[in-house]
Amino acid sequence: MDELGIKRQEYFGEFSKLVETHLDESLAETNRNVAEKLARSRNVYAQRYSALEDAQIEIVAKSVEANYPVDRYERILEDCPACGRHGLLSGSFEVEWEVDYEDDGSISGGYPVVTMTASNFSCFFCDLILEGALELQAADLPTTVNIEDPDPADFYDPPDEYS
Numbered sequence: 001m002d003e004l005g006i007k008r009q010e011y012f013g014e015f016s017k018l019v020e021t022h023l024d025e026s027l028a029e030t031n032r033n034v035a036e037k038l039a040r041s042r043n044v045y046a047q048r049y050s051a052l053e054d055a056q057i058e059i060v061a062k063s064v065e066a067n068y069p070v071d072r073y074e075r076i077l078e079d080c081p082a083c084g085r086h087g088l089l090s091g092s093f094e095v096e097w098e099v100d101y102e103d104d105g106s107i108s109g110g111y112p113v114v115t116m117t118a119s120n121f122s123c124f125f126c127d128l129i130l131e132g133a134l135e136l137q138a139a140d141l142p143t144t145v146n147i148e149d150p151d152p153a154d155f156y157d158p159p160d161e162y163s
């Protein structure tokens, strides 16, 4: 039995089997719902764009993508699991300050590490909407994203001891 299983056993006692079955069922249900959403969105995409030439699609795609309310840390573009175009992955971000050291071991400064926790995905091309970490996972989308090259000026000043 895995560690989680043992904890469940301790916590739920004789009901652990019931709880486990229920968890498995709700996960299976999420997977089923997401599979249906993906299939529906593939149809939407096919109906919308099948009449267009590739070159036309690229032009349309540019204008559609321009409508995403992209934000550097909370709303980023991600490949859509249904249609393959760019969709918007959104959530909330956390900042942690890491410390830089000099060769002699003294602290020379700090830099921010920004992690976005994703909670929603929406695609303007195929109307796919996924809500919650479970649905994102079921569609193979990331639920945590390291934001590359965050700008320190976007956040609070590093604490005094780092400067």
Ligand SMILES: [Zn+2]
Pocket (backbone or CB within 6 Å): 041, 080, 081, 082, 083, 084, 085, 087, 123, 124, 125, 126, 127, 128
């Ligand atoms: Zn899509």
